[in-house]
Amino acid sequence: MELAQLCPAAQNAALAKSITGEWDYPGFDQLLKELIAFDQTMDARVRRNLRWMVISIILCVIAFITMFILIGEDYLYSGIAAFVGALANMIRCIQLWRKSKKLALPEASLEMVHGLIRLLRQDLDPKAKITATIDLSGLTDKKKQSIKPMQWAYLDPWCSIRLKLRDGYVALVRQTDTFIETTKTKKGARGKTKSKTKWKKQCRVTARIIPPAPVVWGAPPQVDRVWERHKMVTKNDVSVAVLDRWWAFKQPTDAPTKSPAARDIIGMLFRLCAMRPKEAK
């Protein structure tokens, strides 16, 4: 799906790389579907443009060598023309690749949000709106912080969704991703410098269930003691059930693209909802 084929809201979201506002379920579902389809097209284009860019660089190197051969055989203008043509083609390919890369969106993130609201659609209050603040800009220099020499952290609180359930309770889901980039440099015996970059990604998801009025909560949920924390928070005299969960992903060279699955986040909400008093039913 091309940018021009998207609805105005999806076009704005794709260009601004952020989704902010309130939607009803069908509208939000359509918006996410269009953005996922657009991102799939962009990913295919990035791969294709990357292939062409590599071919154009090889052709440019060949044209550069050929230019000297042709100059030596008195074909000065033909040699220069071949090289300039190959160089122009290479620049154009690089531009196209960079342009398509700029438009690509983080696919795993959108799919997680889409999976989440799709499975919870029957639980939503049909009169209430879904409030979402989703930052799709990914890793930018603004989010970069230096921890220590050759190590940087990117803090990306990219997702915040507020869903009003049909029984009056409100479910809040927030996800913050932290990326750690570590570069190690090694000097060989011949004085050659080699560097290696490693990436770590830590995702923290906070799920909250806010009751419509003060309630007596049931037994705490089952939690994984290593990766999960459960707590109760009082806000405006209302006790709110909170469950935090962490995930860790590692990948060499590039930033990890994996993201928590929607089913795990729904599992968190499911356990918090099991704490509700029976009278609510």
Add this chain to the structure above:
Amino acid sequence: MTCQWQTGLLSPEPCGGLALGSCGSCGQSICMIHSSMGPSGTACPQCANMQPGYEQNEETEMAGARGSYYQQYGTSGYFSKNDESSVNPKKREKNDDFET
């Protein structure tokens, strides 16, 4: 007679629509939206999800997903035994804890 199929995952509620028949496997009353056609006639979303040959739709997918949550996290607290049994006909009981 109303449809007995429980909709939703976090706050299950009976569908309440007009039942047009009953599930050929578990016998619960179901409306047209929550019925799937298959080799043994009409089935509720969960039975259709568990048995081969039935048409699969969003409701059967939802039933399958819901069943996996009950299996993993149980039904302690808020969710009644009938919430679980609505997606697992073998565990269905006549009296729901929370139904009056």
